[in-house]
Amino acid sequence: MNSCLHENSSLLWTKVLGAFFLCLGLSVTGANRAGAAEPGPVISLVIDGKGISTDVQPIRENGRMLVPIRVVAESTGANVTYETANRQVTVTEKGKRIVLLVDSRTAFVDGKRVTMDAPAMIVNQRTVVPIRFVSEALGYQVVWDERAGVAQVQTKPVEDKAAVIQEASNPYVVQAGDTLTGIAERHHTTVQALKKNNYLSSDELTVQQLLFLPEGSKKSEHPLSTVGDSRLYDDSFYFPFSEATWYEPYGDSYGSDREWTESNSGNVRSHEGIDIMAPKGTPVYAVTDGTINRVGWNTYGGWRVNITDRAGRYRMYYAHLSAYAPGLAIGDTIRAGQLIGFVGDTGYGGTGTVGMFEPHLHFGLYKNSDGLAIDPYFYLRYWEQNKVESPFS
Known part of the structure; x- marks a missing residue:
């Protein structure tokens, strides 16, 4: 030009x-x-x-x-x-x-x-x-x-795009055979109140679905402490998207089959994380305080960053990014709620490969001691009630 x-x-x-x-x-x-x-x-x-x-x-x-x-x-x-x-x-x-x-x-x-x-x-x-x-x-x-x-x-007023649970202090993990009517009766609340507090559009439930009991309900019979590590159910953790971010409702995709492999051998591998679909360029925030232990290209994860939490117990894996925030490097200290990158569709190939799938954030959680993957679904649902505020709110 x-x-x-x-x-x-x-x-x-x-x-x-x-x-x-x-x-x-x-x-x-x-x-x-x-x-x-x-x-x-x-x-x-x-x-x-x-x-x-x-x-x-x-x-x-x-x-x-x-x-x-x-x-x-x-x-x-x-x-x-x-x-x-x-x-x-x-x-x-x-x-x-x-x-x-x-x-x-x-x-x-x-x-x-x-x-x-x-x-x-x-x-x-x-x-x-x-x-x-x-x-x-x-x-x-x-x-x-x-x-x-x-x-x-x-350039325009910020719209709160997140469905915020009004009462999130009393979580309930759905059990086999549960119905909304039964849960409501046992916890001294109503089906209508349960659906309103959880933004439910139907009465259907799935085993291990996470619900939040409305204000005034009896203490949960099956709280989150019965699932996973209670230390991760803490308000110091943030959801990886802000309160002003639109993203699609997500389910527990951990453990599902993935056909693409680096060797193209036709073998099926297990999905080690949760996929949250969101527009390309959506800001991604650090879930917790920690230190970057890996950053750069990965054949499966594309542009990704791994952050070990401050206590050294877990590694958080943010994958398929379109780009990073400036200046990230191995050894950097990261704070909970810090902007670290942006949603993309990178991965499944050599450096720079894009477009093999729709844009989304792949979030993985691993034990730092042995590198074994953990299902992060319940933790994400809990952290979803704690989001970074928009600076323009």
């Missing part, structure tokens, strides 16, 4: 502006290591809850991060005009008009002169402008996630 930028030309892009960048007027610290090699694709920008891949990797210059404006224009419908003769950038969207002059901190918002913290400039034959200034001038919200090294832009 550079060949089009000749003297006295005026170019107009609608939604697409491949040759422009935004300069993030925020300090780059913490998770970003200068010069460190990334383990795979990296996403540094989230718009309206979706990680946005850029055709050019973000540039760090004097403590600032530069990211393509093209993705913002595509996501918001903004129109951008660049006039080479006077080196002027004009951004219009929803009645707002912003004019910026290259190499100048002066800008005009709806005709009013203002001074920016950082000037528009040319970097590597690209024009860059401050993302915070432009976003806020257009009425967007901007948050810098320092821990993850990711900028988040919200």
Whole structure:
């Protein structure tokens, strides 16, 4: 596109502006290591809850991060005009008009002169402008996630897409022969209250399904402590998706057959985790505090990251990612609720293989002592009631 930028030309892009960048007027610290090699694709920008891949990797210059404006224009419908003769950038969207002059901190918002913290400039034959200034001038919200090294832009009100259980302190594990009527009668509640609290659309139950008894119910006859390790049923653990994330209802897919193998021998292997279907680019968060013990490409898991919990008992496996948050490396300390990557469809082949299945997060749980897989279904259902809050709520 550079060949089009000749003297006295005026170019107009609608939604697409491949040759422009935004300069993030925020300090780059913490998770970003200068010069460190990334383990795979990296996403540094989230718009309206979706990680946005850029055709050019973000540039760090004097403590600032530069990211393509093209993705913002595509996501918001903004129109951008660049006039080479006077080196002027004009951004219009929803009645707002912003004019910026290259190499100048002066800008005009709806005709009013203002001074920016950082000037528009040319970097590597690209024009860059401050993302915070432009976003806020257009009425967007901007948050810098320092821990993850990711900028988040919200152009519209956040919708809570999660079905939140109102009362989750009294879990019940469904037993063989159970019915909603029987469970309700034995726990001094009603079928209607059970269905409402658990967002059930039918009366059908499956063995070992997890229910949450409504407020005022009798103490559960079959609590979660009868299944698995009670130490994992703790409020310090987070669900890997945020409260504003849409994802499909998931079942217990642990142990199901998987036909694809690295050797293509036709052998069937056992699925060692839970698949949660979600749109590509959905942010993925760390379930617990821990340390990265593996990160990078895996033939089965694609771009994946393994995190050993702080106590050294378990390893959490996040697979099929489309990209990572910046700066992840083996040995890094990760905090519960930290953004670590983005949902994708990578894996089942050599490095970079995509499209072998629909986008989803594969979450696996392993004992650190012997590497044996554990069914994480019940833990995920419990952690589902504890999600990272949207910074724009």
